[in-house]
Structures are given as C-alpha cells and as structure tokens.
Amino acid sequence: AQTVTQSQPEMSVQEAETVTLSCTYDTSESNYYLFWYKQPPSRQMILVIRQEAYKQQNATENRFSVNFQKAAKSFSLKISDSQLGDTAMYFCAFMKQGGGSNYKLTFGKGTLLTVNP
Amino acid sequence: NAGVTQTPKFRILKIGQSMTLQCAQDMNHNYMYWYRQDPGMGLKLIYYSVGAGITDKGEVPNGYNVSRSTTEDFPLRLELAAPSQTSVYFCASGLAGVTGELFFGEGSRLTVL
Numbered sequence: 190a191q192t193v194t195q196s197q198p199e200m201s202v203q204e205a206e207t208v209t210l211s212c213t214y215d216t217s218e219s220n221y222y223l224f225w226y227k228q229p230p231s232r233q234m235i236l237v238i239r240q241e242a243y244k245q246q247n248a249t250e251n252r253f254s255v256n257f258q259k260a261a262k263s264f265s266l267k268i269s270d271s272q273l274g275d276t277a278m279y280f281c282a283f284m285k286q287g288g289g290s291n292y293k294l295t296f297g298k299g300t301l302l303t304v305n306p
Numbered sequence: 307n308a309g310v311t312q313t314p315k316f317r318i319l320k321i322g323q324s325m326t327l328q329c330a331q332d333m334n335h336n337y338m339y340w341y342r343q344d345p346g347m348g349l350k351l352i353y354y355s356v357g358a359g360i361t362d363k364g365e366v367p368n369g370y371n372v373s374r375s376t377t378e379d380f381p382l383r384l385e386l387a388a389p390s391q392t393s394v395y396f397c398a399s400g401l402a403g404v405t406g407e408l409f410f411g412e413g414s415r416l417t418v419l
Contacts, residue, residue, distance in 0.1 A: 198346070222406035234396065234410035241406075280348060288402040289356060292337055293364070296348040 191216045191283050195297035202271045203305050209256075210266045210300045212281030218242075220286040223257065223264045224294070229277040237279070240264065242286075271304045278302075308332050312397050312411035319387045319418045327382040327414050329397030337400045338380040339364075339408065340372065342393040349396065355380055356402075387418045 192215045202208035214223070225237040240248045240257050247255050252272075256265045268275055278299045285291035313328045331338065336357045341349040341364075351364030355374040369391055371383040380399075384391055394415050400408040 193348075224406070232394065232413045234398075236407050239406060284406050286406070290362065292356070292400065292402045292406075293339060293351055293354055294349075294398075294408055295351075296341075298346060298348040 191218070191285070191295045193281050193283050193295055193297035195281055195300050197300045198298070199301045199303070201303040201305055202268075204271055204273060206271055207267060207269045208271055208302065210268075210279055210281075210302065212264045212266070212297060214262050214264065214281070214283050216262070216283065216285075218285050222284045222286065223255075224282040224284070225253070225255070225266045226280045226282060226296075227275075227277045228280065228299075229274075234280075238266065268302075273304050273306060276302060276304045310397055310399055310409055310411040312395075312414050314414060315412065316415050317417070319384075319416065321387060321389065321418060323387050324383070324385050325387070325416075327384070327395055327397070327416070329380045329382065329411060330378050331380075331397075331399040331409070332378065333399060333401070333409065334377060335399035335401045335409070336377065337402055337408075338374065339398040339400075340370070340380070340382045341396045341398065342366065343396060343413070344393050352382065352395075384416075389418050392416060392418045 223240045252269045281297040282294045339354045340352040353372040355361045397411040398408040
C-alpha cells in the first residue's frame with residue numbers, strides 16, 4: 190500500500206515571500222501521479238498542480254512549482270510571491286497509473302499554510 | 307456547469323439513526339468516490355465505483371454502504387449512526403486514463419450526537 194507523509198502540520202509565511210511545503214511518499218510502483226490539492230476555509234478541494242512520475246521535468250503552474258525527486262520519493266511544493274488567498278490546508282496525494290482499482294487518491298495528513306500580511 | 311453536487315451540506319443525527327448522503331456529477335465521469343475528512347488525518351477513502359453497477363471498499367468502509375445504479379449518482383448510506391462517523395464527507399469523480407485529476411464536491415458536515 191502507498192503512504193504519503195507531510196511532516197509539517199502548520200507553516201506560516203509573510204505575504205510576497207516564498208514558502209516550500211514538504212511531502213514524501215512510499216511506493217513500489219514505477220508509474221504514478223502526484224498531486225497537490227488546496228483546501229481553503231470554504232472546504233472546496235482545488236487541484237493546484239500535478240506531476241507524472243515518468244516526466245523528469247518539474248511541473249509549474251504560475252506561482253506554484255514542484256521539486257520532484259523520484260529516487261528520494263520526495264515531492265515538495267514551492268509557492269512564490271505568496272498571497273493572502275493562498276492561506277489554506279494543502280494536501281499531497283498519490284495515485285497509481287492505470288484504471289480499475291488503481292485510480293484512487295491516497296492523501297497525506299495536510300499542511301496548514303497561513304499567509305500573513 | 308454544476309460539477310459534483312453533494313446534499314445535504316450539514317446534518318445532525320442522533321445515535322442509531324440512518325441517513326443517505328447524495329452525490330451527483332454531470333461530467334459523465336466513470337469513477338466516483340466517497341472520502342471522509344477528520345481533523346489532522348487527511349482524507350480517507352470509504353468506497354469507490356469504477357462504473358454503474360460496480361462498487362468496491364476503500365480504506366474505511368465499516369458502517370457505510372453505497373450503490374451506483376447510474377453513471378451520475380453515487381449515494382452513501384450510513385446505517386445506525388455512531389459518534390465515530392462525525393466527519394466531513396467528500397464525494398469526488400474522475401475520468402480514468404486522462405489526467406488522474408479528481409473533482410470534488412463541497413463536502414457534507416455530519417455530526418452524530
């Protein structure tokens with residue numbers, strides 16, 4: 190079974206600064222997806238960024254980027270130019286590739302990020 | 307442009323009561339899921355479905371039942387509610403083989419007293 194570990198229960202950052210959230214995972218699979226989801230106080234789960242394990246290039250989405258280290262099984266999220274609206278719980282998640290019973294997300298426990306003005 | 311719709315958003319139950327959380331999606335996704343979220347624990351998979359008529363247990367299925375008679379709907383049934391089922395429940399859907407992304411409803415907060 191896959192496990193996802195987020196070792197930072199809470200973090201804070203000043204507005205406009207950069208922050209990095211950590212995530213490690215354990216799997217014997219070679220092909221998989223990794224995700225960061227954001228959950229603001231509204232409770233809605235929003236996809237922030239996705240990485241396919243076979244891609245060596247790190248994914249980026251505007252101010253969000255990842256550092257994917259496959260051998261180390263590490264998948265950190267960097268948020269640049271932090272904004273007040275980035276305040277949320279952030280979940281790292283894993284999914285095996287392929288359909289059937291593979292197609293489900295395993296989540297970490299989350300990191301609560303607070304952006305201070 | 308509804309996406310995944312869950313009802314109700316809030317509910318209080320007494321111990322031993324039963325209820326159904328409704329979930330519907332309008333994106334023609336074949337996969338649907340129910341997760342529960344407890345403070346500090348992330349989201350845990352209760353049940354999932356890979357298509358109409360097919361369901362399977364997730365990590366924490368005890369005390370719950372599901373059915374999937376149509377592609378659009380995936381209700382979650384709580385039988386004999388217990389305080390341990392106090393949680394926030396999320397329904398999600400996805401289209402296998404495309405991006406791996408799941409789309410979530412807004413959640414249903416259930417309290418069992």
